[in-house]
Amino acid sequence: MATPAMLPPQNSAVAPASHSSATVKVLSESPDLNSIPSNYVHSSSYEESPDSSDAEDSSLIPVIDFSQLTSNDNDQKSKAIQVLGKACEEWGFFMVVNHGIPDSLMKAVINVSNEFFNMPEEDKKQFEGKHLLDPIRCGTSFNSSKEKAFFWRDFLKVVVHPEFHCPSDPQGFSDLMLEYSENCRKVVKKLLGAISESLDLDECVINEAMGLDSMLQKFNVNYYPRCPQPELAIGLPPHSDHGLLTLLIHNEVGGLQIMHKGKWINDNWSALPNSLLVNIGDQLEIFSNGKYKSVLHRAMVNNEMTRISVALTHGPSLEAIVRPASPLVQRTGCCPAYSPMTYKDYLYLQQSNHLDGKSCLDHVVNHGIPESLINSVIDVSNEFFNMPKEDKKQFEGKHVLDPIRYGASFNYSKEKALFWRDFLKVFVHPEFHFPSDPQALSDLILEYSENCRRVVKKLLGAISESLGLDECFINEALGLDSMFQLFNVNYYPRCPQPELAIGLPPHTDYGLLTLLIHNGVGGLQIMHEGKWINDNRNAFPNSLLVNVCDQLQIFSNGKYKSVSHRAMVNNEMPRISVVVSHGPQLETIVRPASPLVQRTGCCPVYGPMTYKDYIHLKLSGKSCLDHLRIQKS
Missing domain, CATH: 2.60.120.330 (B-lactam Antibiotic, Isopenicillin N Synthase; Chain)
Known part of the structure; x- marks a missing residue:
C-alpha cells in the first residue's frame, strides 16, 4: 500500500541498509544484531502498529466440518454447504476440521520444512530460481527488484502439480511433500465442489471451468526469523492470494492476521489442533463475480521465536481463461464485474509489481462498456x-x-x-x-x-x-x-x-x-x-x-x-x-466538502472557485491548485 515516507520513531534506531544478498535468516543470526537495517524498515509499520496490539483475537472465525460436507446424509451436507457459502461471502476465510489429513503428517511437514532452512546457505543456493514459474525457488522478501523496503521473511516455493518437483534435500522431504500435496488437492477439490453448489451451480462446474485436473498447485514455505525490532518490520504486507483456495498450517507461532470488516483478526489455529486455515484467492472472487471476496491478510513478526508457515496454493490450469461464471451473471442480471484473463497472465501481472493489497485484482474490474x-x-x-x-x-x-x-x-x-x-x-x-x-x-x-x-x-x-x-x-x-x-x-x-x-x-x-x-x-x-x-x-x-x-x-x-x-x-x-x-x-462553485472539513477539524486547504473560472485559469498557464491554496497566516 502506498504510504508517505516517514522517519522512524526517535527511540527506534535502525542500522544502515544491508547491501548483501544474505537471507533474513543469516541476518537475524548476526551476533551483534540489535536493530534492523534501514532497507527492512516499512513506513506503514509506524502507522499500523505491527506489534499486533491493535489486532483482535477471535473465536468467531468460521469453522467448517469437512466430514459433514462429504456426508451421505443429504440434509447434513446441505446445511454444511450453506455454512460454507456464508463463510465465503462474509469472511473469505475459514478453518476446516475433520479433513482426514493425519496430524502426524502435518507436523512432519512443518519439521522437514524447518530442516530445509537450517541447511547451509551454500546448499540452498542451488535452488535460487529467478523466474516466476521455475519449479523450485528459494529466496527472500517477495520481489526485490520492485521493493523499496524488504520483507522479513525467506521462502521456498515448489511447483507440485501438474508435475511434481522437490528439492533433493533434506532427506525425506520429497515423500512428505508428495503425500501432503496429494491430500491437500483432495480436500480442495471437495471444498470447491461444495463452493460451486453454494453458488447454485452443479458440483463439477468450478472443476471443469478451471481445469482442476491440471491445477497449478504450489507448496510454499515462509520462514520468519526472530526480529529485534518487530514494530518496524513486516513479514508480508497486506495482500490477497492469486489462486482459488490456499490451505495453511504453521508451527503454532502467531503472526497471521486477516482483515475482516476493517479490523485485523489474529488467526486462532492453535485453538483447533490439526485444523487447516483456508482463504479465498483472487480467481474465486473473479469466478463468483465478486460474491465471494479474496481476503486481505498479512504476516507479522516477533522478537522471541521463529515462525514457519506452509501454504499450499491451488489455482486453475495455467492456460485456463478465468471469468465470471456465465450462469451466475445470467441469473443475477448483473454485468460481469471482471474481465477475462488467463491464470498464467494473472500470475505474471502480480509478480511484475510490488505486493500491494489487491491492486492486481483491481486492474481487471470490468466497466460494462463493450x-x-x-x-x-x-x-x-x-x-x-x-x-x-x-x-x-x-x-x-x-x-x-x-x-x-x-x-x-x-x-x-x-x-x-x-x-x-x-x-x-x-x-x-x-x-x-x-x-x-x-x-x-x-x-x-x-x-x-x-x-x-x-x-x-x-x-x-x-x-x-x-x-x-x-x-x-x-x-x-x-x-x-x-x-x-x-x-x-x-x-x-x-x-x-x-x-x-x-x-x-x-x-x-x-x-x-x-x-x-x-x-x-x-x-x-x-x-x-x-x-x-x-x-x-x-x-x-x-x-x-x-x-x-x-x-x-x-x-x-x-x-x-x-x-x-x-x-x-x-x-x-x-x-x-x-x-x-x-x-x-x-x-458550480467548487470548494472542500463541508462535512469533511468539519469531521476532520482541519481548515479548508483550497478557496472556492467556479469550474468555468478554473478552466480559464488553467488555460492561462497558471498553476491553478497553488493559486487556490489558502495560505496559512
Whole structure:
C-alpha cells in the first residue's frame, strides 16, 4: 500500500541498509544484531502498529466440518454447504476440521520444512530460481527488484502439480511433500465442489471451468526469523492470494492476521489442533463475480521465536481463461464485474509489481462498456485525423469553450516550444456536439460518452462513500446531472527524434475524473512516488485508465490528489488516445466538502472557485491548485 515516507520513531534506531544478498535468516543470526537495517524498515509499520496490539483475537472465525460436507446424509451436507457459502461471502476465510489429513503428517511437514532452512546457505543456493514459474525457488522478501523496503521473511516455493518437483534435500522431504500435496488437492477439490453448489451451480462446474485436473498447485514455505525490532518490520504486507483456495498450517507461532470488516483478526489455529486455515484467492472472487471476496491478510513478526508457515496454493490450469461464471451473471442480471484473463497472465501481472493489497485484482474490474464500441471509437477517431487538412480546418475553434475545436500543440500563445500532437476537443454534455465527418463519428461519440457518464457517476458515488459521505453527495454538490463532459482525441504522429520532443508535458487534468483509452501504442506515463510509471493498459483488454483530477482534489480537501502525467512520442508509429474528461457543471462553485472539513477539524486547504473560472485559469498557464491554496497566516 502506498504510504508517505516517514522517519522512524526517535527511540527506534535502525542500522544502515544491508547491501548483501544474505537471507533474513543469516541476518537475524548476526551476533551483534540489535536493530534492523534501514532497507527492512516499512513506513506503514509506524502507522499500523505491527506489534499486533491493535489486532483482535477471535473465536468467531468460521469453522467448517469437512466430514459433514462429504456426508451421505443429504440434509447434513446441505446445511454444511450453506455454512460454507456464508463463510465465503462474509469472511473469505475459514478453518476446516475433520479433513482426514493425519496430524502426524502435518507436523512432519512443518519439521522437514524447518530442516530445509537450517541447511547451509551454500546448499540452498542451488535452488535460487529467478523466474516466476521455475519449479523450485528459494529466496527472500517477495520481489526485490520492485521493493523499496524488504520483507522479513525467506521462502521456498515448489511447483507440485501438474508435475511434481522437490528439492533433493533434506532427506525425506520429497515423500512428505508428495503425500501432503496429494491430500491437500483432495480436500480442495471437495471444498470447491461444495463452493460451486453454494453458488447454485452443479458440483463439477468450478472443476471443469478451471481445469482442476491440471491445477497449478504450489507448496510454499515462509520462514520468519526472530526480529529485534518487530514494530518496524513486516513479514508480508497486506495482500490477497492469486489462486482459488490456499490451505495453511504453521508451527503454532502467531503472526497471521486477516482483515475482516476493517479490523485485523489474529488467526486462532492453535485453538483447533490439526485444523487447516483456508482463504479465498483472487480467481474465486473473479469466478463468483465478486460474491465471494479474496481476503486481505498479512504476516507479522516477533522478537522471541521463529515462525514457519506452509501454504499450499491451488489455482486453475495455467492456460485456463478465468471469468465470471456465465450462469451466475445470467441469473443475477448483473454485468460481469471482471474481465477475462488467463491464470498464467494473472500470475505474471502480480509478480511484475510490488505486493500491494489487491491492486492486481483491481486492474481487471470490468466497466460494462463493450470492447467493440471502444475499438470503434479509436478507429473512427483515427479516420478524422486522416481526413484532408482542408476538411478539418472548419473545426479550428479559437476559444476554450468553443464546442468543437481542432488544432495542434496546446496553447500557442503561451508555449516556448510546441508539443508533438494534434487534437480534437468536442463538448458532449450537457449539450451534445459533433463534427459532421467522418460518417458514424456522431453516433459512436454519443454512445461512448453516455457509457462513460454512467461509469463516472458510479465511480464518483463510490468515491463519495469512501470519503464517509452519502453516495449521492458529490453528484448533488457538483451538479453532475449537468456535468461538463469533453470528448478529447490526441493524435501523436511518428517522430523522427522522440528524445527531443514531447507529446504533452507533465500536467494534471482540471475536472473530476478522466477516462482514457488508446490504440495500444505506449506513451502515457504517470508520476507515482517520484517516478514515472508506464501505463499497462495493454495487459488488460477493454480496460479504462482513470485518473483523479484537480476538482476532486479540491473537493476532498487534498485527501485524493490529482495525478501528474505526460505523453511521450516514438519514431515507429502514431499513438491515438481518446480522453473523456468529466467535470462539475460549469457554474458550480467548487470548494472542500463541508462535512469533511468539519469531521476532520482541519481548515479548508483550497478557496472556492467556479469550474468555468478554473478552466480559464488553467488555460492561462497558471498553476491553478497553488493559486487556490489558502495560505496559512
